Amino acid sequence: MKTLVRYVISCIPGLRFWVARAIFLGPHHNTHRFWGVFPTYAAAKSHVPRKFNQGFDAPNPEEFPSAIPERDQNVVRILSGILPTAQNLFDLGGNVGICFYQYRNQIAYPRDFRWTVCDVPRVNEKGRALAAKRHETQLVFTEDRAAAEGADIYLTNGALQYFEESLADVLAPLVTKPRHLIINRVPLGESRSFFTLQHMGYSVVPYHIFQMEEFVSTIKALGYRLSEQWQNDRLCEVLLRSDIHVSHYYGFHFVKADG
Numbered sequence: 001m002k003t004l005v006r007y008v009i010s011c012i013p014g015l016r017f018w019v020a021r022a023i024f025l026g027p028h029h030n031t032h033r034f035w036g037v038f039p040t041y042a043a044a045k046s047h048v049p050r051k052f053n054q055g056f057d058a059p060n061p062e063e064f065p066s067a068i069p070e071r072d073q074n075v076v077r078i079l080s081g082i083l084p085t086a087q088n089l090f091d092l093g094g095n096v097g098i099c100f101y102q103y104r105n106q107i108a109y110p111r112d113f114r115w116t117v118c119d120v121p122r123v124n125e126k127g128r129a130l131a132a133k134r135h136e137t138q139l140v141f142t143e144d145r146a147a148a149e150g151a152d153i154y155l156t157n158g159a160l161q162y163f164e165e166s167l168a169d170v171l172a173p174l175v176t177k178p179r180h181l182i183i184n185r186v187p188l189g190e191s192r193s194f195f196t197l198q199h200m201g202y203s204v205v206p207y208h209i210f211q212m213e214e215f216v217s218t219i220k221a222l223g224y225r226l227s228e229q230w231q232n233d234r235l236c237e238v239l240l241r242s243d244i245h246v247s248h249y250y251g252f253h254f255v256k257a258d259g
């Protein structure tokens with residue numbers, strides 16, 4: 001019966017798109033689910049239902065696991081080698097500072113080190129409140145991406161896919177670019193870049209799938225060399241689109257060629 005249903009759906013033009021949408025918006029505990037393939041951020045955004053158009057105003061946790069996730073171990077290893085000579089780190093999309101709190105269980109931060117999280121205003125508000133509650137002095141928050149100017153380390157963990165622009169576009173305006181780029185948990189495909197929609201439970205948001213070769217080459221064009229690359233064992237499957245399949249998320253360490 002399931003095979004017959006799939007066959008019927010595939011035979012009727014446009015039906016697959018709307019059937020997948022109904023499944024996508026239905027009740028489900030899985031927040032890692034995706035629907036639709038769109039050429040632009042705006043096109044994806046136009047298909048977000050009004051009641052799910054909440055952006056990233058999420059309930060951010062004050063309590064989270066202190067253990068470092070396995071998918072972040074490469075990041076921690078690289079940071080361990082470069083933090084002793086670093087003065088600051090810029091964390092794009094760092095939420096309430098989760099990585100700051102988790103990583104220091106394995107890395108000793110230098111005494112005068114500063115960790116700057118860049119996120120949306122409501123998340124930053126909660127992050128500042130949590131930092132004050134925990135009497136943190138090394139963690140600060142900003143909404144200004146330009147605050148990455150001259151940073152020793154630029155970190156982004158699972159955030160780039162929520163941006164309309166590529167990382168190269170975000171970095172391009174910086175006059176003094178960061179010495180190190182550490183990128184983790186980013187979905188990359190082999191064929192082309194596109195946008196889909198992710199259901200996060202409380203909200204539906206555009207989700208950017210980057211094309212691997214283009215992603216790497218545009219960063220190299222800014223004067224970086226690729227030092228290391230790794231894979232995260234995570235899939236991105238778009239509902240009822242067997243032709244769209246991202247088999248891994250990726251991580252990278254880029255270093256300024258003149259640094």
